[in-house]
Amino acid sequence: MDFEALWLTLRLAIATTAILLVVALPLAWWIASGRSVGRALVQAVVALPLVLPPTVLGFYLLIMMGPLTAPGRLLIGIFGHPLAFSFTGLLIGSVLYSLPFAVQPLVAGFGAVDRGYTEAAEGLGVKPWTVFLTVVLPMARISVLTSAVLAFTHTVGEFGVVLMLGGNIPGATRTLSISLYDLVQDGDYAAADRTALLLLVFSLSALLAIYLLPGVRRTEGGQADVAR
Amino acid sequence: MVLVASLLGATTLAGPRALAQKKLRVAAAADLQPAMPILAEQYLKATGIKLMVSFGSSSVLATQILEGAPMDIFLGADFTYPEKVVAAGLADGTAPTPYAKGTLVLWARKDSGLLPLSIERLTDPRVKTVAIANELHAPYGRAAADALRKMKMYDAVSPHFVVGENIAQTAQFVESGNAQLGLISLTTASTAHFKEIGEYVLVPTSQYPPILQCAVIMKNSDRKAEAHAFLDWLLTPAVQENWQKLGFAAVK
Numbered sequence: 220m221d222f223e224a225l226w227l228t229l230r231l232a233i234a235t236t237a238i239l240l241v242v243a244l245p246l247a248w249w250i251a252s253g254r255s256v257g258r259a260l261v262q263a264v265v266a267l268p269l270v271l272p273p274t275v276l277g278f279y280l281l282i283m284m285g286p287l288t289a290p291g292r293l294l295i296g297i298f299g300h301p302l303a304f305s306f307t308g309l310l311i312g313s314v315l316y317s318l319p320f321a322v323q324p325l326v327a328g329f330g331a332v333d334r335g336y337t338e339a340a341e342g343l344g345v346k347p348w349t350v351f352l353t354v355v356l357p358m359a360r361i362s363v364l365t366s367a368v369l370a371f372t373h374t375v376g377e378f379g380v381v382l383m384l385g386g387n388i389p390g391a392t393r394t395l396s397i398s399l400y401d402l403v404q405d406g407d408y409a410a411a412d413r414t415a416l417l418l419l420v421f422s423l424s425a426l427l428a429i430y431l432l433p434g435v436r437r438t439e440g441g442q443a444d445v446a447r
Numbered sequence: 448m449v450l451v452a453s454l455l456g457a458t459t460l461a462g463p464r465a466l467a468q469k470k471l472r473v474a475a476a477a478d479l480q481p482a483m484p485i486l487a488e489q490y491l492k493a494t495g496i497k498l499m500v501s502f503g504s505s506s507v508l509a510t511q512i513l514e515g516a517p518m519d520i521f522l523g524a525d526f527t528y529p530e531k532v533v534a535a536g537l538a539d540g541t542a543p544t545p546y547a548k549g550t551l552v553l554w555a556r557k558d559s560g561l562l563p564l565s566i567e568r569l570t571d572p573r574v575k576t577v578a579i580a581n582e583l584h585a586p587y588g589r590a591a592a593d594a595l596r597k598m599k600m601y602d603a604v605s606p607h608f609v610v611g612e613n614i615a616q617t618a619q620f621v622e623s624g625n626a627q628l629g630l631i632s633l634t635t636a637s638t639a640h641f642k643e644i645g646e647y648v649l650v651p652t653s654q655y656p657p658i659l660q661c662a663v664i665m666k667n668s669d670r671k672a673e674a675h676a677f678l679d680w681l682l683t684p685a686v687q688e689n690w691q692k693l694g695f696a697a698v699k
Contacts, residue, residue, distance in 0.1 A: 281619075281620075281623055281625060282623055284625065285623045285624040285625045286558075286624040286625075287623060287624045291624075300575065301576075301624070301625050303609075303620075303623075303625040304576060304609040304620075304625065304626070382612060383616075386576075386578075386608075386609030386610055386611070386620065386626075387581065387609070387610035387611075387612075388608070388609060388610070401581070401583065401584075403510075404504070404506050404507060404510070404581075404583070404584045405506075405583050405584055406506075406510070
C-alpha cells in the first residue's frame, strides 16, 4: 500500500470538498431560486464535466495552466511556477471535475424547500442571507451532506484529470488511483488488489452511509434526494 | 426473409471490396506515434493493405495482448514486452524480431531560456521540472533513468521529475511548456512541429543500453501471412534507410 498516495488523496479530497461547498452552496441556491435562461445555462456549464472525458478536461487544463496561454501566464505570475504537476494544480482540476457532483444534489435539495417558509421569514424582515443560513440550510441539510460525500468520493476516485495534469510525483500528485494504475501496469496485481479493495470499501461505505440516512429516499434515478 | 436476403446481398457485394481493402491490426508503442502515419501511407500505397494502429505504452499493449486484444502484430519499444508475449505462448515464432533502434534525446522549447541546449542543462539551477517517461514501464523512461544514473546525475535530477505515462505524454508535458526539459524520443523530436518550436541534443548512446525495438506476430491472428509480409517490409533496406528521417536507427 502506498501510504503517501493515500494521505495525498485524502488531503486533496478534503480540500476539494471544502472549496466546493463554499462555491456550490450559493451557486446552487441561485440556480434553485428561479427559472431563467441564464440559470439553465449556468447549470448546463456546471454539468459539463459529467460528459467531457476527464483526460480531455485534464489536457485543456494542462494547456490553460502552461506558459503558452494568457491565463497560464497569469497563474504563473501569481504562484511563481506553473500549476501543472503541483498540488494546487490538481486541486483546481478536482474542483472543476467534481463541481456537478456538489451542485446537483444541492439544487435538488434547495428546490424541495417550501418557499412558504422563506417568504414568511423574509416577510418578518429577516435578511436573505440569514434566511439562507437559518431556514434553507437546516431544511436541506441532507442534500448538503450528500453533496459533500459525493464531491469527496468522486475526488478520491478521480483518475483522468490527475493523469493528464499530475506528472506522477510522489507526495505531490501521485494519488491513490495513479498508484493503482502503476501497480497494474507493472503487473503487481496483489498490491493492486489491496489498493483497489481499499478504494472500493471506502466508496461503498460512504455511499451506503448516505442512503441509510433517515429522511433520504431513493428516487428512480438512484440519486439521494430529500424527503419533503 | 426479405431482410435476410438483403443482408446476404450486401455481404456478397461487400465481399470483393473487403478483399481489395485488406486491413492489418497493429499495436504500436507510443514512440511510433509520429512515424506510423507516414509508414502506414507508404505501406498502403505499396500493398493496398491498410494499417489499423492502436498506440499505447509497451507495457499496456503487452498486457492487453496477453488478455486477448485482437491484434495481428505488436511493435514494441523494447525487447522485454514483446518477449512477454512470446513467453505466454501467444507469438508466432520463438523470439521477438528487432525492427528499429530507438534514440533518446534531451529536448527544450526555444522560448525556455535554456538554449543552447546541452546535457549539462539537466543540472542547471534554473531547471525545476524535467519530463521523463515512467521508468518502471516505459522503455524510453528506463533508458533515460539508466543514462542519468550512468552520468551520475540521477540524484540531482530526480527531485525535478514529472513523469509521463508513456513517451508521447512526456513529450506533451515539455511541448506545452509545463516542463522545462524533456527526455523524449528522437522520433518525436524529429517531427516538423517539434523542430520548429524546440531544439534537442542526443543523450550519448554510450550512457544507456540500446533501445532495441522488437516486434512479434500473434499466433492467433487470421492474417499471419500479411503480418509477416509487413514485418519483412519494415526490415527491407529501403525502409531501414528511411528510419533515420523518422528518428530511428536501423537494426541492419
